[in-house]
Amino acid sequence: MITKEQILHALSFVEDPDFKKDLVTLNMIKDIEITPHKISFSVVLTTPACPMKDHIEHACRNAIAHFVDKEIEVSINMTSQVKSAPNQQLDNIKNIIVVASGKGGVGKSTVAANLALALHLKGAKTGLLDADIYGPSIPMMFGVEGARPKASKTTDGKTKIEPIEKFGIKLLSIGFFTDPNQPIPWRGPMVSAAIKQLFNDADWGELDYLVVDLPPGTGDVHITVAQNYPVAGAVIVTTPQNVALADATKGIGMFMMNTINIPLLGVVENMAYFTPAELPDNKYYIFGKDGGKRLAEKFDAPFLGELPLVKSISDAGDNGYPIVTDEDELISKNFISIAEKVAQQLSLQHNIKEVQKPDFTQ
Numbered sequence: 001m002i003t004k005e006q007i008l009h010a011l012s013f014v015e016d017p018d019f020k021k022d023l024v025t026l027n028m029i030k031d032i033e034i035t036p037h038k039i040s041f042s043v044v045l046t047t048p049a050c051p052m053k054d055h056i057e058h059a060c061r062n063a064i065a066h067f068v069d070k071e072i073e074v075s076i077n078m079t080s081q082v083k084s085a086p087n088q089q090l091d092n093i094k095n096i097i098v099v100a101s102g103k104g105g106v107g108k109s110t111v112a113a114n115l116a117l118a119l120h121l122k123g124a125k126t127g128l129l130d131a132d133i134y135g136p137s138i139p140m141m142f143g144v145e146g147a148r149p150k151a152s153k154t155t156d157g158k159t160k161i162e163p164i165e166k167f168g169i170k171l172l173s174i175g176f177f178t179d180p181n182q183p184i185p186w187r188g189p190m191v192s193a194a195i196k197q198l199f200n201d202a203d204w205g206e207l208d209y210l211v212v213d214l215p216p217g218t219g220d221v222h223i224t225v226a227q228n229y230p231v232a233g234a235v236i237v238t239t240p241q242n243v244a245l246a247d248a249t250k251g252i253g254m255f256m257m258n259t260i261n262i263p264l265l266g267v268v269e270n271m272a273y274f275t276p277a278e279l280p281d282n283k284y285y286i287f288g289k290d291g292g293k294r295l296a297e298k299f300d301a302p303f304l305g306e307l308p309l310v311k312s313i314s315d316a317g318d319n320g321y322p323i324v325t326d327e328d329e330l331i332s333k334n335f336i337s338i339a340e341k342v343a344q345q346l347s348l349q350h351n352i353k354e355v356q357k358p359d360f361t362q
């Protein structure tokens with residue numbers, strides 16, 4: 001009869017490519033069961049959006065075949081347990097991810113919406129908080145304009161706001177509480193109070209990831225979020241033009257300030273190129289090439305991917321469904337890949353005690 005020790009010995013030769021350690025040392029192997037004709041076990045990854053999931057499963061099967069038994073049936077349950085960001089005091093929310101841009105209109109909300117949904121589609125419990133006080137566009141992108149979240153009383157007498165649920169994720173937007181036809185002169189204390197309510201008074205339930213769509217630029221919302229909540233990391237969205245890149249550089253600079261110190265998860269280059277429908281193999285870099293990549297390099301941050309300028313992205317947003325919900329759309333793969341990289345970066349960061357910051361004074 002095969003023993004548990006034999007299985008663990010075999011799996012100690014399987015390395016997690018991100019953590020550069022074997023699965024047994026990383027304590028990722030659970031629930032080993034052995035019968036005369038079958039062995040089964042679980043591999044507990046640090047995120048359901050792990051881009052290495054298939055690779056790791058394949059390596060486990062090879063290791064069992066090589067070190068234990070070539071013939072035996074092997075059943076592997078690839079599961080995950082998302083870790084909480086360090087110092088996370090909102091104990092039901094494991095990771096807060098902010099999506100930011102320097103300049104407006106570069107596709108930050110589009111990326112935030114599709115990132116949140118892509119994480120959900122990979123199996124993570126996800127919420128999306130639209131904190132863009134100047135132009136909340138998440139209600140339109142999810143087809144829930146005019147929704148008014150219910151407020152309920154908890155047993156200890158506190159009021160809890162119920163997020164709106166759509167496409168499997170929980171949503172709250174500053175737009176649910178304001179009149180779109182009535183401009184609001186947002187002042188610092190008002191901003192701070194509104195943002196804190198969206199975080200603290202909402203019944204988010206258990207979340208692996210809460211994606212926060214910030215307003216463009218660097219302002220009161222950024223400071224409120226950064227100073228009150230332990231943000232796990234920031235995703236920066238830019239287009240390739242120099243003006244957008246210059247503004248994105250300032251945005252990144254703010255996250256790196258000592259008083260704020262939010263790790264950079266990476267850069268997304270949106271509207272990177274245009275491909276006409278009749279010439280699908282042609283890419284026209286109408287706004288310049290590789291600006292986002294260079295920005296990522298400058299800050300020693302991961303480049304998360306480029307997204308083309310595609311009419312279907314804006315049509316989907318205007319029609320109330322983020323494009324990633326349509327799995328037949330080629331562009332959905334780009335968003336899934338970006339989400340996987342974001343989740344991967346978070347998992348890596350939780351394993352690095354001290355995040356190294358580039359010297360911003362040079």
Ligand SMILES: Nc1ncnc2c1ncn2[C@@H]1O[C@H](COP(=O)(O)OP(=O)(O)OP(=O)(O)O)[C@@H](O)[C@H]1O
Nearest residue numbers: 104105106107108109110135308309310313314317
């Ligand atoms: N890759 C793309 N291809 C085509 N249209 C896009 C793309 N990305 C975003 N858009 C469209 O561009 C417009 C602006 O996008 P979005 O609202 O996401 O930008 P933003 O940076 O959040 O803007 P704001 O500064 O108002 O917050 C939207 O109509 C959106 O559908």
